Amino acid sequence: MPAGEMGGSQVKSAVRTVELLEFFAGRPGMHSLADVQSAVGYPKSSLYMLLRTLVDLGWVETDATGTRYGIGVRALLVGTSYIDGDEVVAAARPTLDRIADDTGETIHLARLDGTNVVYLATRQSEHYLRPFTRVGRRLPAHSTSLGKALLATHPDEKVRELLPERLEGLTEHTLTDREELIAELAVVRERGYAVDREENTLGLRCFGIAIPYRRPARDAISCSVPVARLTEAHEQLIREALFDARDRLSLATRHL
Known part of the structure; x- marks a missing residue:
């Protein structure tokens, strides 16, 4: 302002x-x-x-x-204290460790902040070829699986209030039309998870799922994997691991 x-x-x-x-x-x-x-x-x-x-x-x-x-x-010290004192981050740590072990891929926990998502925690992939996202990074919600999973917990009219008609294109695959994004959010609600198909980073596919301890949801987790390593069987494993993680985090955060 x-x-x-x-x-x-x-x-x-x-x-x-x-x-x-x-x-x-x-x-x-x-x-x-x-x-x-x-x-x-x-x-x-x-x-x-x-x-x-x-x-x-x-x-x-x-x-x-x-x-x-x-x-x-000083800004780093305050940012670190925010992460250290956040109850969701603390409750999510065992689940983030588990899903990272189960999938062998990079795992993120992020929070919706206006029209962006901010990364609160990450677990790096065990593979040499892997994405890197630092804690504190901010990305447009419409271009990430995390953001789409969170936007899908809002009514369409709220999404229209939040986002402009034309959205920033980070890659050639990013959805830049708000109504096309809203149509995809309907699919996200139906199947329970969101997909970023190289919309934020070329060569990288991400799967995200909201943590429903609040409605609309505030936080989500995702799994990122290079498309060169993504098979149909591995994608199925990732989806199952995300649903399991969502259920675990729902229990771990039910008091928040």
């Missing part, structure tokens, strides 16, 4: 601080003062003072010249 559109109960300096940190979190690397100002639109003098304050507190770092800015180590 731009600072000029704040409600009366919001403090301008706090809103600007959060917006700045979200700017850096979404754009890795170092950025000049001019680049930051162009993105956030704050007056240069007040932006500079806010940046210097965040640098002094460790939330923002500068390069050797002191003229370029990036996210600081």
Whole structure:
């Protein structure tokens, strides 16, 4: 929300601080003062003072010249504490370990955040050829099996409220028409799991299933496998492992 559109109960300096940190979190690397100002639109003098304050507190770092800015180590500490204190992540650990062992593939736990999914936990595949997704990564929900599994727990009208008519295409296979996506979500609801057919990363197929401890669901798990290694028998094993994991996590999170 731009600072000029704040409600009366919001403090301008706090809103600007959060917006700045979200700017850096979404754009890795170092950025000049001019680049930051162009993105956030704050007056240069007040932006500079806010940046210097965040640098002094460790939330923002500068390069050797002191003229370029990036996210600081304090943000990592807060992010880590979020993961460490999350009850779903803690409850899911044994199940994530089990499904990783059963499938031999990369397993993810992610949470819906607006129109994106954020990765909360991952188990890496035992194979040399494997995908890599770090905890904290944010991806568009419409291009992932995790996101589609979660969007499918919402009514179609809610999906229309969340997503624009034209969606970002990450690969040539991404669904970029909202109504086509909604039609696929109906299939997801019927069969109980979602599929990403190289829609986020070429050469990678993912299967995702929502954890129904809330309705609409907030969290989902997925299994990612290179298409070069995916056989019909292996796909069947993955689907069965995901349904088993969903049932286990439903029990593990029933108190949340």
